Amino acid sequence: MNANQCIKIAVYSLDLPHYACADLRIVTPFRKLREHLDFRWAVQDCNGQSRIDAEPAEWADLIVVQRYFPLKETSPLLEIILASGKPVVFEIDDLLLDVPPTHPLFHNFQKTAPFIRQLIPKVDVVTVSTDALRDRLLEFNPNTLTLPNFIDEAAVTPAIPLADPMKTVIAYMGSPTHDQDLKFIEDALFRVKEKFGEATEFIFWGCAGTRLAKLGRVIPFDDSYASFLKSLGKIHFDIGLAPLADNAFNRCKSNIKWLEYSAHARTGIFSDLEPYRESVEHGKTGMLVGDDPKEWFEALEYLISNPDQRKAMGRAARKDAFARFGLSKGVHRYLELYKGLLKR
Incomplete structure (x- = not known):
């Protein structure tokens, strides 16, 4: 692609864009880079139900999959994304593979953990928020990088x-x-x-x-x-x-x-x-x-x-x-x- 061309990024996340993890890790940094990249949030909330749009993946140069998007229900789309030949980044900021049973969302995360484990080795890069999390995920993908949280001044x-x-x-x-x-x-x-x-x-x-x-x-x-x-x-x-x-x-x-x-x-x-x-x-x-x-x-x-x-x-x-x-x-x-x- 042309060096001056905006990078087009499709984001697949079950977090709404205004949630903390989505905002901190994706939305605010991407908006700060608006002269260099364009992004589309590929999941919409429809009365409490997630509507997933495959079209942004076709439009994009690069695809970011975030947190607990990997599930049994999303696996077919993820296979299409991985087969597209486009770079795929998995963005995660919690150790969702080892959630304590006392966590209120333990059972929810148990549903996504096996699919996260399957996805991580297949993506081009895994981005995480801490070195400790990076060290835990390196065994699944050596291209795991720390991209720390930044505070928007x-x-x-x-x-x-x-x-x-x-x-x-x-x-x-x-x-x-x-x-x-x-x-x-x-x-x-x-x-x-x-x-x-x-x-x-x-x-x-x-x-x-x-x-x-x-x-x-x-x-x-x-x-x-x-x-x-x-x-x-x-x-x-x-x-x-x-x-x-x-x-x-x-x-x-x-x-x-x-x-x-x-x-x-x-x-x-x-x-x-x-x-x-x-x-x-x-x-x-x-x-x-x-x-x-x-x-x-x-x-x-x-x-x-x-x-x-x-x-x-x-x-x-x-x-x-x-x-x-x-x-x-x-x-x-x-x-x-x-x-x-x-x-x-």
Whole structure:
């Protein structure tokens, strides 16, 4: 194809384009590259049912298949796509081959796992969000590459000023699938409330069990990632929480919570696991803690009692996040990958 010609990409994903994974991994980066590529979302939602269109695959120069699209029902279309001779990229940002039974969507992912396992060796490239996930998938396809999540600087609005400087607002943000991750820090959060009382406020955004719902304000989950980012800039919080239960699935997750909190210059407390170890410099751009509730209490106690250090961490985290993971600095990696595939 001509070097100046737009690359045409068909995307086959059962995620709606406004969902977080679709937005972060495909829609926003592709829109940033609109001068270089054109894309069509090949799956439409029709009253809760997915309508899959084969035509974009014929139109495209390159095809991206995302996450749990591989299923028994989609296998015939995938065989046609693989036989087309066009480059095929499988994009995945979770270890869907090893989902813990405690995950609310375990049974759904069990249906897609064998078909993902069949597809991965057949595609030209597998793109993943973390090195840990890459290492788990390399045995299935040696052309597995890490394409990290990037935060869109243009989508981040300045956080609103604090209404009550004597109150520390502690927030958790996540989808409703994270109940198990929150459970092991519940006691720590209640200890914080017991010690600091009205000087603290809790916000649970998108996920809160029955017990935690009594502790603070619950904001319903918003499945639009762009809408979530806009709201994030309008709601004040001082400390962000990112607990993760220690299992293979979570160890392959990305640093997205650090990126979201840091982009708004807010200090976070993060589980000391792979998703955050390579991003967070403990005590400088956030805090890393183990799975002992006592460690979470002590980290919260420190940040509540030392607001100047907390704010300095938030500012340093924002600078670091944009420097290493700003979309404007990393989006070229998508274009380089796709151009390279089309030259083969």
